[in-house]
Amino acid sequence: MAVHDDCKLRFMELKAKRTHRFIVYKIEEAQKQVVVETLGEPAKGYEDxxxxxxxxxxxxAVYDFEYLTEGNVPKSRIFFIGWSPDTARVRSKMIYASSKDRFKRELDGIQIELQATDASEMDLDVFKSRAN
Known part of the structure; x- marks a missing residue:
């Protein structure tokens, strides 16, 4: 599975310049490559x-999660989310699962990984508990 150059470029913008809050990536099966599907502006939040x-x-997906430590110190962690809902096609789940590690290696700077099959597996409490 190839990774479009734009994927790495947008991730570097998120990591270094904070120009995006999140990035959603999609595998284009016809071209056999990962492409950027959605860019979230810095003002966008978790609900968006x-x-x-x-x-x-x-x-x-990649999400730049900002939070306060117990001492009220602002911090952020970059999460990588493998979104694979139970209702997705089996073939799609297999393609995403088999290419995840290679794709993740392309994004240098990921700090925490989450695998989610429904919204409850990646709600804000999960982000908070994994970030600390």
Whole structure:
């Protein structure tokens, strides 16, 4: 599975310049490559992010999660999310699962990985508990 150059470029913008809050990636099966599907502006929040994940299709996503530590120190962690809902086609789940590690290696700077099959597996409490 090839990775479109735009995927890495947009990720570097998120990591270095904070020009995006999140990025949703999609595998274009016809071209056999991962492409950027959605870019979330810095002002967008968690709700906007979850609305970009289709209910019955797999996706990869990167989310820049900002939070406060117990000492009220602002921090952020870059999450990689493998979104594979139970209602997705089996073939799609297999393609996403088999190419995930290679794709993730292309994105240098991922700090935490989540695998989610429904919204409850990646709600804000999960992000908070994994970030600390």
């Amino acid at each position: 992010f979850t609305k970009c994940l289709p209910a019955d299709e797999c996706r990869y």
